[in-house]
Amino acid sequence: MNRTSLALFMVLFSPLALAHPSKHHGGFLAAIAHLLSEPDHLAMALIAVVLGIAGARLVRRRASARVQHKRR
Template identity: 65%
Template structure:
């Protein structure tokens, strides 16, 4: 059941990969410029940064609490 659900989710969200029809020519700098100039790309980047920082803080606090609990 777990694998079926995962496969279903992958099939559902693969259509979003076609958000930009055509090819993007111009290299890495053009791609970075495109990503930084579009509001929807900036929003996704901001969400990724916020989730990354929040999860890093969570796991650091959890690890510190476990280490402190072992010392007692």
């Protein structure tokens, strides 16, 4: 499965991943407040940020290595 189809699959099926939808009855701001007040949600958000930063650094490092390799 290539990256594009995997990303599309994840986007299409993400609404099915609600762990406890009954806590989000207050609208968007209540949902954000709930996500920021639960330690398990904060841990998952932190993991996502760390993985995003690590992925961005890896992509940049590979791109700069490619550019340097072409200069030789």
